Amino acid sequence: MTPTPSYPPKPSPGDRVAVLSPSSGLPGLLPLPYELGLRRLREEYALEPVEYPATRTMGSTPRQRADDIHAAFAAPEIKAVIASIGGDDQITVVPLLDRELIRANPKPFFGTSDNTNLLAFLRETGIVGFHGASVMAELGRPGAMHPQTADSLRAALFTSGEYExxxxxxxxxxxxxxxxxxxxxxxxxxxxxxxxxxxxxxxxxxxxxxxxxxxxxxxxxxxxxxxxxxxxxxxxxxxxxxxxxxxxxxxxxxxxxxxxxxxxxxxxxxxxxxxxxxxxxxxxxxxxxxxxxxxxxxxxxxxxxxxxxxxxxxxxxxxxxxxxxxxxxxxxxxxxxxxxxxxxxxxxx
CATH class of the missing domain: 3.50.30.60 (LD-carboxypeptidase A C-terminal domain-like)
Structure with a gap:
């Protein structure tokens, strides 16, 4: 039986969070929304983003992306993991993941689109993930984050109760x-x-x-x-x-x-x-x-x-x-x- 998913510990303002590209390395091609999203993580959520080697690399191998995921989950100073963007080949990364390593180091993961792969993997591992809020598309929205996105993300990051x-x-x-x-x-x-x-x-x-x-x-x-x-x-x-x-x-x-x-x-x-x-x-x-x-x-x-x-x-x-x-x-x-x-x-x- 698949273990009942449980909620991982939440980050707090001031914590470090991993920013990964488990699918596409678009931050390397389109830095403007990516850099804006990183700035908002720092200024609006008081979180310190930490990039990993494949985050800005288009054409990175599935193994390189799996290594980044392992490193982010294993690092004790990292309190949450956020995808930069989606893509179309994360399905090749999931078979390379060490389920026991990730189960032993549960952390909130945020991502959408192709990150459905990793979210489903986490659910099977017994960890509740969060479908929403990539760095480029939502945090990097022109002008300002949509207020409903910003409020929902803040609640999901930092609180543990009900949210309508x-x-x-x-x-x-x-x-x-x-x-x-x-x-x-x-x-x-x-x-x-x-x-x-x-x-x-x-x-x-x-x-x-x-x-x-x-x-x-x-x-x-x-x-x-x-x-x-x-x-x-x-x-x-x-x-x-x-x-x-x-x-x-x-x-x-x-x-x-x-x-x-x-x-x-x-x-x-x-x-x-x-x-x-x-x-x-x-x-x-x-x-x-x-x-x-x-x-x-x-x-x-x-x-x-x-x-x-x-x-x-x-x-x-x-x-x-x-x-x-x-x-x-x-x-x-x-x-x-x-x-x-x-x-x-x-x-x-």
């Missing part, structure tokens, strides 16, 4: 060029929040989380990674999912969820938190009308899969937990309560 997630007051999914210094002269444009959409909201669900970036989970499932051998470990849990800037079609989303259902996985969960989909990227700059149609297509695909394989599950759409801004931190393997009648989502950090 709230719908975004303003949000965005349109990016600007990180290589252009002018990008960082002002905050990005945002849109008014649209609230959450609830399905089967006549019930309350509470349990430990599993999930992450849907595309990455698909890769992991093909490789036989990140899922407990005994699926009953997920019974009553809370699934959370989000899609990336690759913007998979509604049919792709449905097929991935369908396959999870055929495996007997989807129906184990009592609730699903579905992240607000990213609808714009540089190679596909959708108009507002096109973006709204894409988001509606994804909601329909998710609804169709859930009705087929988990018809009783409580579902909340457009939660700000993925590749859009703000990004709320979700404890991976930690506790979440989804209260349909009250329309409230509460996480335990």
């Amino acid at each position: 997630l709230r719908p975004a007051e303003r949000w965005r999914d349109i990016d600007r060029d990180w290589a252009d210094p002018a990008t960082f002269d002002a905050e990005p444009e945002t849109r008014p929040g649209t609230g959450w959409i609830w399905l089967n909201a006549d019930r309350v669900a509470e349990g430990r989380t599993w999930g992450g970036c849907l595309e990455v989970l698909g890769w992991m499932l093909m490789a036989g990674r990140g899922v407990a051998r005994d699926l009953s470990e997920y019974d009553g849990g809370v699934l959370f999912l989000e899609t990336s800037e690759e913007m998979p079609s509604g049919e792709e989303v449905f097929r991935t969820l369908r396959n999870m259902g055929e495996r007997g996985l989807l129906g184990r969960f009592s609730a699903l938190l579905m992240g607000r989909p990213k609808t714009w990227f540089f190679d596909r700059p959708r108009t507002p009308v096109e973006a709204a149609a894409y988001a509606a297509e994804q909601r329909e695909a998710v609804t169709r899969a859930m009705r087929a394989y988990a018809p009783e599950a409580l579902v909340v759409f457009d939660v700000d937990l993925g590749h859009t801004d703000p990004q709320l931190v979700i404890p991976y393997g930690g506790l979440v309560r989804v209260d349909g009648p009250a329309r409230r989502v509460t996480v335990t950090y």
Whole structure:
């Protein structure tokens, strides 16, 4: 049996935290958001970031990245580990990790997207991780951090109690060029929040989380990674999912969820938190009308899969937990309560 995940000790202001690139070494190519994120760690969170050898290295080997992870977890002076950014090949790093070393030195790990690999590994190891807040994308946001991201990250870093997630007051999914210094002269444009959409909201669900970036989970499932051998470990849990800037079609989303259902996985969960989909990227700059149609297509695909394989599950759409801004931190393997009648989502950090 997989050990029940427990929360690792929290850092305190003044502590040192590791900054790693377990996936892509983008800090070496795009230093502007990275350096801004490091500065905010120091100035706004009073934490001292410590870089490791592969952090700014594009094309580093899986072994080099695994060595950085081991060094960060083993170092007694390091109190938390934060990913610089995501990527697409962390799946090659996880088999090289020393589970016993990491289990003996539990620390909070923060990351999203491709870092779903490491978050699932930590959950299997018995450590609650934190899905959210990379250095470049969230801490390095132009102008200022989104206030909801900043508050959620502060609570996840330094506190251990309940924290209520709230719908975004303003949000965005349109990016600007990180290589252009002018990008960082002002905050990005945002849109008014649209609230959450609830399905089967006549019930309350509470349990430990599993999930992450849907595309990455698909890769992991093909490789036989990140899922407990005994699926009953997920019974009553809370699934959370989000899609990336690759913007998979509604049919792709449905097929991935369908396959999870055929495996007997989807129906184990009592609730699903579905992240607000990213609808714009540089190679596909959708108009507002096109973006709204894409988001509606994804909601329909998710609804169709859930009705087929988990018809009783409580579902909340457009939660700000993925590749859009703000990004709320979700404890991976930690506790979440989804209260349909009250329309409230509460996480335990």
